[in-house]
Amino acid sequence: MIEGVKQQKWWGWGEDGLAYRYEDKPKFPAFVQKMVGIDVTRPVKPIPPFSSLDVPASQLSDDLHAKFDEILGAKYVQTDDETRVVHAYGKGVRDLIRIRKGDLGRVPDVVLYPGTQDEVEKLLDAAVAADAVVIPFGGGSNIVASLEAEPGESRQVISVNMGRLSKVLEIDETSGLAHIQAGVFGPDMEDQLNARGWTMGHHPDSFVWSTLGGWIATRSSGMQSDKYGDISDICRGLTMVMPGQVLSLRPLPSSSSGPSVREMVLGSEGRLGIITSAWVNVHRIPEVRELQAYFFPTYEDGLKACEQIVASDAAVMMARVSDPIETQYIMANGKKSGRVSSLANKAIQRIMLQKGWDLENIAMSFIGFEGSANHVRYEKGLVGKIVKENGGLGVGKGPGTLYDQKKYDTPYIRDFMLDRGLICDVSETTTPWAHAAEIHSVIIERFQQAMDDLGVRGVVFCHLSHSYHSGACQYFTFAIADDSDHQEETYDVAKRVIQQGFMDFHGTVSHHHGVGEEHSPWLEQDISPAGVFIQRKLFEGVDPGSNLNPGKII
Template sequence: MSQNKSKAPAKYQKWWGWGADGDKPYAVANKPKFPPFAMDKLGVDILAKDLTEPRLADIDVPASILGDELREQLLSTVGADNVRTDDEMRVVHSYGKGVRDLVRVRRGILGRVPDVVVYPGSGDEVQAVMEACLRADAVLIPYGGGSNIVAALEAEPGEQRVVVSVDMGRMNKVLEIDEQAEIALIQAGALGPDMEEQLNAKGWTLGHFPDSFMWSTVGGWIATRSTGSQSDKYGDIADITRGLEMVMPAAEGSEQRTQVLSLHPLPSYSSGPSVREMVLGSEGRLGIITQAWMQVHRIAEAREIQAYFYPNYDAGLKAAELIAHSDAKPMMLRVSDAAETEFSMANGKKSSTKSHYINKAMQKLMTAKGWNLEEICISFVGFEGSPVHVRYAKSVVNKIVRAQGGMNVGKGPGTLFDQKKYDIPYIRDFLLNMGIPADVSETATPWSRTKEIHDETVKAAEQAFAETGHKGFIMCHVSHSYHAGACQYFTFAVADGSEDNMATYDHVKRAVQQSFMEHGGTVSHHHGVGEEHSPWMEQDISPAGVHIQRKLFEGVDPGKNLNPGKIVHDGKPGISSNSADA
């Protein structure tokens, strides 16, 4: 066992789950409605088990095959404190945080563990690390916050070459703010909270808040084409990224093996096929992003999140469409279907006497309106800007909501949602402890097909649950809206704690993803492709589109040194080449 017990050079998550060691786990004790909800939907008594944290000492970690020559080159480049070969750091960097990742790592199924983790502190050091690795014919895998859930961080099984995980965590600064252009130069390894803290101190915000915000980075957002919860106002990462630098292989025949791509932060351009667009979503296959010019905004004077109820999901979808087409321009627009609304209500804390009576009064009002309480749907709409704009936007939204039969229930639920929006991964880990694999898949369609893809995907998942012989649950919400359409975000869980539960999970995952393809959706809206989603790429962008991507990757990286096997690979739909049962 390799040992290096010095303090890690960058923040990192625990090797077996979401969050850092010592993070407060999901607490079910003060959520009296959740245990009966889980029993009803999944047939599992979530109060019957206590988690015993897995021990790394119980897992057989393959030895590093890092050779002396490359080791010395890395040490001379970044310093001894920033080269790690100990078991913990290598295992931490082996996987992302998808449900398949966590099942495998908890069972000690480690696959191809990186041989070394390197923490560069500058663009020059990234270039020197890549230069040394290319000369040694090693594999480089960029690593940000480790939150990826589509198998984009792991080495291909059976890889015989040295695997180097390049952790960007030391490169975590906001370097410069151009206040006139409202853009900021930010290093790629900056985690969401650290970046926002630096920007906020000077009165700015990026406005990008994905669910993984606490454990994802600027470089990771760009590399996966991330979208944040406030994208209705701020746009997705493709809109926010104005320029960037990336270390990549040099052209064949060059004396140097690497070069730096530098894209200036311009408002627009007509420079042939967009190189910036090629880098966005490239998942480390073209190079390592080191810094980027990002659009920033002054912190808004006023901000609030209002909650609404609709009699059913159809009404909520129609309202969302009309709001997206209006000039309200909210910063966030979310509508949960009936299943997710029920989940949200079951996940609340024990009500005070006052709020209990408010809930009873609300239910009485809904019943008086003729609503079926099993079909009601909750929606959250966020407003930001000047007080005048917020008042106007709320008036526009309220009018649309009323026209669709909905009603406004104020800021209280919205405030609670805002406080708890990053808790879902902890709930996912808690369910996994109970033998319930839970995962998410998201897609985007035109408004004309949002209802279709929702209903058909739910139907496909429920059929898949039945075929596996295990109880399951699926829920959905509109998470991001555009003039032309919306992203719908599905969460599903299957009550199978057996050793074969990844085969069960795969059966459901395949049904969900294939439904996206059959009903006008995309393979992924903002989680990326990795290995998990690549088998559907030809259905998504056509064989010709996959051909273009293959030729791009082969042309830039003919030696397959940069995160090979991601985005395009030859695998079984729904089962990556690194599956526990592959």
């Protein structure tokens, strides 16, 4: 490991020693038992030690090794097994399944840690001159297989870890723009910005373990996108190192210089070059920040309310509503409540029953407000009215505050579940509002049918996570009880049925996880064969030798 560059554990999410715990959540075991028939309290097999893996030897040639040592210094040229394995995959559940059973794929031959743009230029030219494959690496958090080398790749494979390029270089306080190096992780970047009174406002669930360059390269979106925009809105300019040249796009609020090159780089997943820095929109830290919780009698009522909130003058920072099963999941993740909150919960339940709601069918919603105290008061007034008109009920900021504190712990749950033979992952899409309710019910129905056909127990639930003028993103989480040797095949069935459902019912292949290899089978249906033709010509033109992260996207 390189000092100052964070590295995730080789077999799962995040930091060694941190894990999801059910012991302080009294309702969680019963929820899982009811949904998929698994007893999460039963003892689990420990993760095998790293030494039990059969890691293929590095194929880095002595010549290229010497060249990289000269460019970077030997310390920043790593060929040890654990570093190479950590850089072999992202963190999709397929990756976790494979790595746990010792299926390591085509492990990179070397991991490089450049500290300057000049070093990135030199290493890329040296790698391409040796006809090697170059894969930029941010936090390694993607879930779409956008980092792994192609199976059987016979050329040398170079992973370029951007973690030493982690500085906020400049803040243009007049324009609200910051120039930031691409390898910075979310928390480190926000610490540097916050110290000067600014924030970028981009908070994906993977914030702790993902980087600015990775967000740009996958067209990421954070949970506050309703106010701050997706990364494609936030990133206004950038520098990208390409073989033999450097792309430099100045930060501009808008421009009509032909097909947008900035947009071509957004979502390029390392296929056009290595992004070394970007100019991004930044905002003054708001005076007030509040997450209010609401309940609706049904998910459809919650969807309608979100659509109206987005169309209103409220301009909220976040509008999220969970379907009934996800609502039960959120409740099951609650800690044992004290006497006062337990009484309050019972009082809320009584009100819902008096209103004639079916408690198994209710939908929980979090709406986020930011700005001056006056502005937040105004926004809450507007939202409260819309919630009421849609039959909803406000329950205050207690649950929202808890959600806000715990939001980055959630990713650890996938490892916990996999330890217990439960395959969990996610798929998200956007549709126009006109199709939002329909796609939700179709995906649930098709997924359940597929699980019945397979003869396994599975559950899928969903929340609306990001809203736009014309539609919204819905984010589906699924869990399947399968402890067999065929977990990958089972995952494939679930993934296929969900992705095809997106295509059949007006959705896109992915709202914010990108394409990688995982979603590329659906790309033609998403953007039409002509769209794929344009992308192919772009990649072939920029990278005729297919050295830059080949096989991703198309």
